Amino acid sequence: MILIADSGSTKTDWRLLTSDSVLGQAQTAGFNPMYQEADEIYQEVHDVLLPQLGANVPTAIYYYGAGCSTPDRNKRVENALRRVFPDALIDIDHDLLGAARAICGREPGIACILGTGSNTCLYNGTDIIDNVPSLGFLLGDEGSGAFMGKLLIKAFMYRELPEELATPLKNTYNLNKDTILEALYGSSMPSRYVASFAKFMHDKQKHPIIRDMIYENFSEFFERHVLKYDGHESLPVNFVGSVAFHFSDILKQVAKKYGLCVETIIKSPIEGLILYHQELLQTFGVPKA
Known part of the structure; x- marks a missing residue:
């Protein structure tokens, strides 16, 4: 037992x-x-x-x-x-x-975590043999809910969102400069706050602007991490985490653009x-x- x-x-x-x-x-x-x-x-x-x-x-x-x-x-x-x-x-x-x-x-592959944060590794069926560092919330976490949330918050604050997105976003999260900065710099876990915006992006993913952000998020992830591993052209690329699970359709589309083979996506x-x-x-x- x-x-x-x-x-x-x-x-x-x-x-x-x-x-x-x-x-x-x-x-x-x-x-x-x-x-x-x-x-x-x-x-x-x-x-x-x-x-x-x-x-x-x-x-x-x-x-x-x-x-x-x-x-x-x-x-x-x-x-x-x-x-x-x-x-x-x-x-x-x-x-x-x-x-x-x-x-x-027990099979070799590229393993990816996409949740609040992100991480990846090259796995030989038993152990991790290579790891491109994720660099965390401040410098990295491409592909994650936090990275996606940062794209959305910046677009909102820089007045780049159309009214049909800006108004519901503002109302849902009570957004203004002070609330955002307080949540980011007055919290011990700012990544969780930023990642919470992934739900809004999931709900609005058919909007072309939101869809472009999701594509950008996953494209940066593949280019900065997955494509760096030896054998990425032939090895399966597998995912675990809430972002990978809930955005699986778009994730697979972006992976296909890079010629990658996605086999498994699970939430936990x-x-x-x-x-x-x-x-x-x-x-x-x-x-x-």
């Missing part, structure tokens, strides 16, 4: 598995060892996760999490889990690897991770990362 986790900064999805069934599921707050200490993570796991598992005790835990990109951070999460599950094999890795395993399985990694780890259990008969 193994326990897998897909953890972002907001929430963590947990699944308890055998090789052929899902025994249970749970959800806790999200974790990010960039900002949280082991004690805080331990407390949430002990107080919230443990009661949801009941009498089930996993022999191995595979945790894919935001911020788990250095040995020190990974050790912080491992130490927290070890206090709750002292006898379990514990494997901690980055959420990008979790995304790659969820959408590519957890279901793909279930299949990946169950296949490993069936193949090897023992927990294996």
